Amino acid sequence: MVQAVLFEVEDNVAVLTIKSPPVNALSHAVRSGIVDGLDRALGDDDVKAVVLIGGGRTFPAGADIREFGHPVQDPWLPEVCNRLEMASKPVVAAVHGTALGGGFEVVLAAHYRIADKDARFGLPEVTLGILPGAGGTQRAPRLAGAKFALDMMLTGRPVPVTAPGAKVFFDAVVDGDLRKEAVAFAQNLISEGKGPRRTRDQRIGFEDPHAYQNEVTNRYRMVARQQEYAPEQIIRCVEAAALLPFDQGLAFERSSFQDCLETSQSAALRHAFFAERRAGKFPELKTGQARELNTIGVIGAGGLAASVAVICLQEGWHVVAATTTVRAAEHAASEISKLLGGAVMRKHMTQTEADEALARFTTASDLVALSEADMILDCTIRPPSAKRDVFTQLDAIAKEGAVLVDAGAHSKVNLLAQATGAPGDVVALHLYAPLRISKVAEIVPGGNTSEDTVATVISFLRKLDKFPVRAKNEQIGPRILAAYRLAADYIVEAGGTPYLVDQAMRGFGMNLGPYQALDYEGFEASLSAQGSACRASHQPDFVGRLQAAGRNGARSGKGFYLYEGKPASVQQDPEVIELIRAYREENGIDPRGFSEEAIRYRCLAAMANEGARLLREGVARRPSDIDTVMIHAFGFPRWQGGPMKAADNAGLLHMKVELERFAREEPKFWTPDRIFDHLAKNGKVFDDLNTQ
């Protein structure tokens, strides 16, 4: 069996190298290996100091998340950290890559810490619905105070070792051979007679108790309205760090960690973590080779084209933006330079970076300018026949091997592929707005799309920090969104108010309620994009009544809400209630009431049912792919795990029975897909379909 921790002695220094690819997660084998190596080092009179270092690409990136939810095998990570800290010989942690979560807690427990200049560290447990459970909440504030420690723990963001404030954790940041530097550092300690320096004894972070407590109080206030459980527990632990003796603080942390771990929120967040990674496992990656990308071509003068051009420029690619008229080309150029200016203003990039980006950018009023592009994204929305014409033109213009992408996403990719002589190079891609923020994109390969083309698009998306999700023939997100909105419309049509629906769904954790979202998108844009994406025999049309009354969404000043003043104050409007009441009356609908609970259940059931249909039709490969899309494209609460995970939690048998009950009102839409029956009969849930 390969050893998870390698023990070597180099000039009186024991070097423990963790070798557990890919990210050296602190599995049972690694934890045991560290403890065994430490015991061996402490028992060897020739060893005077210990260096702990990660092999491969990183220092441990955390506890092994796959072990959560299973009985813990000794030694626990807190015990490993305590043993390191209490060691009688100095222990030096040498950090490269990303020391995250439990990995950084090991670093904090070491007596001395040195890091490679490109290393990053952090405590991202909150993103998994838990808290640092191996002493991190007690040790980090002892060194860095409440502000820095809470920033790390509440945002979960990794921090570069060179960032302001990071110095408190590291004795040296080095550029060169980390292992060599770490051994030299340890030898220095030996020659200077320096022994262990235990973080548990440090109080530098508590120097200003008032500032510490103020920070804690402010953070309680900031998380008070959040629905997530872990953030408040993190603050409690950091508060306890300053109030309790170290060992009691550790015990408090341990019990809070256990509480967090047992929540359904944590289970959902861990599901989301693995769902995002699973989504990127495309069969094409087994043999497909990503082609090199230097120049990206973008077709279109609209918002999508401009955003695509800007994120590609920010990534360092050359971009050619091509349109078909001089006017459109000028418009595209001005939009792109406006967006870059905005990015500088918002400090997403410096002025120098924006200038360099502009220097890599050209615009043209003729598609011929795209002849040097390695990938061309058509970001226009036009009728299929016009799209085909564009792809036929591109076939003649594009260089050999250029990947041709339909990013307008309303055409059938196979039709476009047939319009070219290289169907293997053609693929569709569905990007979500706002492009800079949304972390997901759907790749829709055609029947002949080559493995290299898919691999190239995946590599393109990864560079843009987006999770690729595979879809077949059509996109996943719009179908689920349409089902969600239709369920909401049925509720409003039957007697609920849009305001109650919004409130209920915000209570579920959605960023915005469906009607707020519709207001911000604008009725026209949103309704034309939505069409009748899901099966239903009737579509309520009270939105049409609102439009007829001059309401078109937030930009027009009136939608479901009133937007008055600058900045706009958003208010409910009795006129909307009246318009909907009149609509019901004309349609002979006797209104009935809905509880928030019932609204949430119907909306979730509609999404899960549409998800089940997408799975059966083969549009989506796995339930967890649907979850990833909904979390990152439409603000579905990550801590609910996505609609399919949330449906599992709600109970599939119960959901099937409820769907059957709703189906008496609208059979075509509500009748449960037969997957519900199949899973329920076999005692299974959607998660059981989440194969690699």
Ligand code: CAA
């Ligand atoms: N446990 C188990 N597996 C992990 C893992 C972890 N902590 N971190 C990453 N992996 C796995 C991923 O699932 C993936 O596996 P597959 O190849 O089978 O899909 C593989 O390692 C590579 O991961 P990525 O694809 O994410 O690689 P990346 O280079 O894009 O990112 C990373 C690397 C920044 C370390 C990222 O994986 C990451 O953020 N990991 C999670 C870090 C984290 O949350 N740590 C805290 C854990 S909880 C904890 O430590 C609790 C505690 O206090 C005791």
